[in-house]
Amino acid sequence: MRKKEMIAMLLAGGQGSRLGVLTRKVAKPAVAYGGKFRIIDFPLSNCINSGIDTVGVLTQYQPLRLNQHIGIGIPWDLDKKIGGVTILAPHVKGGDSGEWFMGTANAIYQNIDYIDSNNPEYVLILSGDHIYKMDYSKMLSYHKEKGAAATIAVLEVPFEEAGRFGIMNTEEDDRIYQFEEKPENPKNNLASMGIYIFTWSRLREALIEDRIIHPDSDFGMHIIPKMLDEGQAMFAYRFQGYWKDVGTIESYWESNMELIKALPAFNLYDDFWKIYTNSDHQPPTYTAPKAIVEESLVTDGSEIYGQVYHSVLGSQVIVDKGAVVRDSIIMGNTVIGENAVVERCIVDEECVIGKGVQMGVGENKPNETKPNIYNTGITVVGCCSSVPEGVIIGKNCVVYGKTKSEDYENGRLESGKSVVREGK
């Protein structure tokens, strides 16, 4: 029987609803990041760089782009004879009617057969929500050293922010005695990063037992408290380095913008821990005689005729003559038309912004329908949308679909308003 010391299970089924329209058509791990990457490239690359060559990717919400992106795993060298990457989707099971993945731990429970078939000693649980570089093999050494049943990667956060995280309360030797989700009065400042190593036999047992009580079994809410109650050895593994949750529009925008600093906290230009991604082809970028590009990342195949300041551009983006892009994220295959001005916006993939459009102008009023998602002044254009020539769009707006001029009253979309046009 085949034997892998540790395999990874990557939870990539979540919608990431706080990313608003960006995750309307794709799961959060498939959202573009840093010009040429997608969020899932980070945990996948970390796996192969850490020597983990067997990865199950659990999909559920809008998996098309994720499936196409991962393929058979070639970009990450995960096209392996034994092991490699396997997409694990919810499925109908014999005799039973089958079900969706009901919770994070339930998703793993439903794929026990996959894990068993690899016969691992340890299982690494990852999510596709974070931007970071981490050597999981060091975490495994720690796990073995401690003789732990479970090891949870943690980040030290300022005490005043600890209430926003799942906090691990620990003994002096970092043994965990309690887990508190978003505690009002935090006793500790070690925040869970959602990265777990379990000794497989222990986790397997816990999953099967918990399944009977909680059909929506969740790691944070059920499995970890259960194993703690049983007195199993669980340790916090302190991670130092860049780790960013890109779960909200603001944090997503900020994390992209951090990359364009002269000396970013997170270095993509490192030869020894490369982040791999799937790009169809890699033509050069072109900057025209009158182009200005400053403080920006520009990805393969983009053509710049206008001006780009303090922005991150994906692949094959066209910024036409006279157009100005400032403080924005423009994802792949999007066209910014002549003389358009785009400020502090996120424009998703394959959009067309018409000539002379102005975006991101006016006062900063939160979005009317989703004020908790769009409230920092960033206007977001969803995937494959178009904006007709000459319209003026405010702040915290949402544009989705092939919008036409009649969708804009007096040629304007005031701050905080949304325009959504369904259909192809």
Added chain:
Amino acid sequence: MKAIGIILAGGNNEGRLGVLTDHRAAAALPIGSSYRAIDFTLSNMSNSGIGKVAVLTQYNSRSLKDHLTSSKWWDFGRKQGGLFVFTPFISSTDSNWFRGTADSIYQNMTYLLRSNEEYVVITSGDSIYKMDYRKLVQSHEDNGADITIAYQEMDRTDLKNFGIMLMDDTKRLIEFEEKPEHPKTNYASLGIYVISRKLLITLLEEIASRGEYDFVKDILIAKRKELKIMGYAFQGYWNTLSTGIGAYYAVNMDFLKKEIRDVFMNKFPYIETKAKDEPPAKYNKDADVRDCISGSGTIFNGKVERSVIFRRVYTGEGSVVKNSIVMEGCKIGKNCVVENAILDKEVELSDGQQVIGKSVSELAILKKGTKL
């Protein structure tokens, strides 16, 4: 596809490319920020549905082989077919380097014998073009030809560097002159041929028995009357590096033209190259980059104008790069001036260095790894 491919990537073009081919075959020369010359032919093969391709190398094949370590970028990693890289070898009976273009194929006769495709498409590895070989093979079949040669009507002044074809009204070859002092026509062979596999085997064996080794001289020219050799007119961009540094510079600068980028990069099917997984290019605060193509992983701080910048290049603050080609991994320090120059890979210029050529026809060239 009913053809196999052979790419002749052996040459260094008799040293016409100077220091640029000191350590690499012409087919391995970096082109257009992201590519090597052979990517164009390899992609043409793959995009034309030719799934089995042999690359015949000889001269300094290390960098070429490094480029070809994996065939998956061109989609050749298949059970049927695939990419074969042949270098000359010493056997118990023979210890010859390839003695000519035909000989390089002859020495790898098993490749031809073990295939069962009807045709062979033979090309060089140092030309830059996008061609659907299916159309070439179709024309070959329609004409019932023995050999078909792709040609182009050229209005260039250096016709004497090419094989010049004189054809009748049906495009049947009458005369073929290799690099003539006084060309009779301006129909130049592109060095792209189709021939039936069986006929190729027969011809190679026949000329080898007489000690002849050159595809052009001993087959095309010697047999032009007894064989039906036809011309196939190719429209569209075609250029070669084989004529020297000037051609190499011109081909790279051509990529600053939108219509050329559109042909190779924006219109499907694309030209593929080995994935290098570099992050996006980064433009820092005072970067001023105009009329320029650049590869991924490059970091700009200074001014760059009308230049071709490859991957993972660094330009320092206050530096100026103009009318130049800067290859992968070069580091240009602060306040440097690089003008009318070619910096081969991994050249490092310390702060304040100046590398200036007199003009674009008298370029300053720094060889790979030079540190100033």
